[in-house]
Amino acid sequence: MSTSPHSSLQEAKHGLGQRLREIRKDSGLTARALAAFAGWHESKCSRIEHGRTPPSDEDIRAWTLHCGVPEQAPDLIAVARGIEGAYVEWRRLERSGLRSVQESVVPVWERTRRYRFYSPNLIPGPLQTHGYIAALLTAIRDRRGLADDLEAAVQTRLDKQRVLHDRAPGSRFFSIVLEESALRYRIGSADVMADQLHHLLAVASIPTVSLGIIPLEADRSQLWPTEGFFMFDDEQVNVELVSAHLTVTQPHEIGLYAKTFADLAALSLVGVAARGRITAALHALG
Structure with missing residues (x-):
């Protein structure tokens, strides 16, 4: 059987969050340190990594910049926009x-x-x-x-x-x-x-x-x-x-x-x- 549409969307959000988490860990930064560099509340990294908060384009640029991989930002932004476009409310359409x-x-x-x-x-x-x-x-x-x-x-x-x-x-x-x-x-x-x-x-x-x-x-x-x-x-x-x-x-x-x-x-x-x-x-x- 097919998976539920909502669970599929959440899976995609979680996948992006896991990718960002791996980038952070590869850089040697803790979530607290990354949040401090970016000027965020320390819980924001956790919310993004667990798929609870969708990252904005600026969030992704800051994340990749402070983790030393700014060249990955365009691809990650495209992924995030794809997830956002996957679920569109009728009132918006x-x-x-x-x-x-x-x-x-x-x-x-x-x-x-x-x-x-x-x-x-x-x-x-x-x-x-x-x-x-x-x-x-x-x-x-x-x-x-x-x-x-x-x-x-x-x-x-x-x-x-x-x-x-x-x-x-x-x-x-x-x-x-x-x-x-x-x-x-x-x-x-x-x-x-x-x-x-x-x-x-x-x-x-x-x-x-x-x-x-x-x-x-x-x-x-x-x-x-x-x-x-x-x-x-x-x-x-x-x-x-x-x-x-x-x-x-x-x-x-x-x-x-x-x-x-x-x-x-x-x-x-x-x-x-x-x-x-x-x-x-x-x-x-x-």
């Missing part, structure tokens, strides 16, 4: 509205060739209809009190779907695994949901799309539902939390998500059986 959030992910969508998406409760973005997107983003706008750029945001998300229809040989491939519950959760009106399910049936016929549905009755004793996630090649995983957007880039963590995705895919129904579950969800709408 959405301060300019919903459209900017949709636009911010366009580069990774366009450079990716292999997409692996797992969703326990929603139809993923590339497969969404206009009505489904509008219902989702309207709820987000209203719940978070955001600027009203809804139509522009919807159109930007629809424009991203062009990657789904790139038919050049070997260009892109989508592997998508949904929990059957994602077919049943009502987003928008019954008509919106029916249109979405019909669209899902159509998309499932695209040769570059593999769609799997994990049935409700699947044995989950070894692999219970986990957080939804989006894998872009073997370079990046995105996880949408209640409060923030998480970006995972460490190779060993990406490997855990890849293993989890393969295990989830093994539980899923594909082909005729998957389409049967979608059709059943359509009938349940009446």
